Amino acid sequence: xxxxxxxxxxxxxxxxxxxxxxxxxxxxxxxxxxxxGGRFSxxxxxxxxxxxxxxxxxxxxxxxxxxxxxxxxxxxxxxxxVADYIEAHPDWKDAVDINRSxxxxxxxxxxxxxxx
Numbered sequence: 001x002x003x004x005x006x007x008x009x010x011x012x013x014x015x016x017x018x019x020x021x022x023x024x025x026x027x028x029x030x031x032x033x034x035x036x037g038g039r040f041s042x043x044x045x046x047x048x049x050x051x052x053x054x055x056x057x058x059x060x061x062x063x064x065x066x067x068x069x070x071x072x073x074x075x076x077x078x079x080x081x082v083a084d085y086i087e088a089h090p091d092w093k094d095a096v097d098i099n100r101s102x103x104x105x106x107x108x109x110x111x112x113x114x115x116x
Contacts, residue, residue, distance in 0.1 A: 010063040041076030
């Protein structure tokens with residue numbers, strides 16, 4: 001059974017710099033962000049392979065954009081999925097700077113702690 005968008009819970013983990021998607025308490029996806037000079041950037045996203053195409057990444061993108069837009073500074077977008085999400089939801093275009101050609105090498109706290 002596919003989860004509905006209401007089955008997806010999204011939370012922010014400031015220590016790991018992640019937005020995490022959960023279904024039934026299990027983390028099934030993550031959207032990483034970075035902070036540089038008071039500016040936020042969404043850098044990359046991941047959803048478990050067996051959970052893709054169910055609206056999970058969209059739920060994370062929407063939650064992150066709503067959360068970060070409160071900073072009243074443009075949000076840097078370096079994640080291809082989030083860039084595609086914004087193209088499909090143009091109301092966000094004024095709140096972001098999309099840079100598809102840029103690459104930011106990031107390691108979240110979770111990556112570091114898990115030995116990856």
